[in-house]
Structures are given as C-alpha cells and as structure tokens.
Amino acid sequence: MILYHGSNTEIEQINLSKSKPYKDFGKGFYLSDNEDQAMNMAKQKVIQTESGSETINRYEFDDTRLNDGSLKVKVFTSYDEEWAEFILANRNRNNKNKVHDYDIVIGPIADDKVGVQVRLLLEEYIDITTFKKRLQYIKGMTIQYYFGTQRAIDTLKKL
Template structure:
C-alpha cells in the first residue's frame, strides 16, 4: 500500500522525538492513503509555522504487517464512542508516556475543531454521542495511520 505524509520540510529519517504530543492517537508519525489529505496537511503546516514549503513524502508499506503479528495494531473502522474516548485520552494526556501500547493505530481523522469539542465534553456541555458527531471530519471520512514505535517505522519504505 502507498501512504503519504504532509509536512513543510523534507526529511529522510523519521524521528519520533520530533512528533508533537497530544495528537489524536498520541505522539507519533501520521500518514494517510489520501494524497489530497496529505497535500492539505502540508499546506496547513506550512501556513501555521510560516516556514518551509508544502511537501508530501510518499511511503510504501506491506499491509501484511497489520495482520502477521509483527506489530500491535488497533483499528477503528468508523466514528464511534470508543474512537472518541481514545482520542480524548491521547489529547488530554499530561505525561510524555503514551496512553496505549499499540505500534500502529488506524482510524478516522477527527475534525479540526477537536480542541473545542473536547473542552465542551470535559466541561459537561455535551455528552459522548454529541462529541462523536461533532468530531466527524467535515470533508467525509478519511483514515489516518499512526506509527508510534521504531518497530512500526521500520516497516515504512520511502519512495
């Protein structure tokens, strides 16, 4: 399978320590099967940081690693309460340690308004079903791939 990573600066070596904490599935390296989504992310990151230029890096991955037992993989097939609670735990994690032990997490991208929605839920202004509904990505379901360990990163081959 082909996966894409959108960024503002090209690089050859994936360094998990440069990944930001408190993302949807935790601190890790994020990819998508959607070239358009990666391009959007590259532009967004370039705009936010006001440096570099939109860059999409292409990787190849043997999907067999998701089922052959070589990696611990968590899949969210759709938006669900379990998915929303998983994102909530990762986004609100006060520690540098990951809240889960998965090498790879696969699941829907949350909408860009994640912070506001999690705040509303934490402050009991909305319930869990409303949180799930509000976190659905506005452009339709797009799956993200989180690689959170060196063991997982080694499965990616840059093209």
C-alpha cells in the first residue's frame, strides 16, 4: 500500500526524535492512505512554520506486516470509547512517559481542537461520551497511520 506524509519539506530519512509529543497516538511519524488528507497536512505545516513548500512524501508499506507477528499493532476501526481514552492518554501533557508500546497504531484522526477537549474532560466539564463525540473529525472519518518505533519506520520504503 502507498502511504503519504504531508510536510513543508522533502523527508530523506525519517527521524523519530524530531517528532512532536502529545499527538493522537503519541510521539511518532504519521501518515495517511489519503493523498488529499496529506496535502491538507502539508498546507498546515507551511502555515505553521512559515517556511518551505507543500510537499507530499510517499512511502510504500507492505500491509501484510500488520498481521505477520513481527510488529506490535493496534487498530481502531471506529470512534469508540477505547479510541477516545487512548487519544486522551496520549494527548494528556501530565503523562510524561510513553503511554503505549505499539510499533504501529491505525485509527481515525481526531478533530483539530483536541487540546481544548482534553482540558474540558480533565477539569470534569464534560464526560468521556461527550469527549468522544467532540473528537470526531468534522469532515468524516479519515484514518491515520502512526509509526512509533524504528522497527516500524524500517518497514517504510521511500518512493
């Protein structure tokens, strides 16, 4: 399968130490199987950094690796409570340690305003059911692929 990573630059070599913490599935390298979604991310990156140009990095991934036992994989198929709690744990800045040990996590993208919703939940203004509903991506379900270990990164072939 082909996966896409939107950025403001060409990525010659993936370096996990450059990844930002407190993302949906934790600190890691994120890709999409939807090229339009990756382009939207590239546009956002250019705006955020005020540098570079919209760039789609393409990778080939042998998806049979998801089931061959060589990688620890977690797949979320819907916006459910387990997914919402997983997002909360990874986005919670009070969690200083890595929340999980998965090589790859696949699941829906949360809405862009996750930080606000995390704060509302932690301060008990909303419950987990409301949190889950508010995290659902407004444009419809789009899947993201998290590669969080070097072992996972090594399965990607740059195109």
